[in-house]
Amino acid sequence: MAKEAKHSLKSRSSKPTERPPNQRMVLRVRTIEGNKRLASLSSSSINNEETTVKKAKTKQKKKNKSKNFDAKKPKKPPTAFFYFLEDFRKEFQKQNPGVKSMRDIGKACGEKWKTMTYEEKVQYYDIATEKRAEFDRATAEYIKRKESGEDEETEDDDSEFDE
DNA sequence: ACGATGATTGTTCGC
């Protein structure tokens, strides 16, 4: 009974769409990723390789996988869009069995996302916000632990018998 | 076979 009528705002259909998605919820916590990026930026800053600014349109993704199992490092929580995607994906695949993958879905999802009203999206925003709060705490705790002394390292290698 | 990428938007942070 605690979670009913989350939005007390009555949909008056006045202007539900025009609403800033981000309410400027500034997280005071220094995100680890930010730090990482800073290092990267510094390196790039020093070296001006290309005089002509080569702007990479979409270049996300990095090759960090099995190398470092970041069980301690809280990754960025998925945004509202991602939560919507998760739900949308299932339905999309159900309606379109045999569809390739996210890329196709992503396009359809993005299109629909824009058509969604604020009230519809606010639900996902809410989730994302809570997630961010948790992420915030996780980050703070991570830093705290790190400062405290991260020495929890039990390297269990099977073959330590014979070398 | 594995690695990297591509596509979607949102959020975050530095300058």
Next chain:
DNA sequence: GCGAACAATCATCGT
């Protein structure tokens, strides 16, 4: 304020 980057996910391409 903007730009650059990264969050999940999976098919597909590349080596």
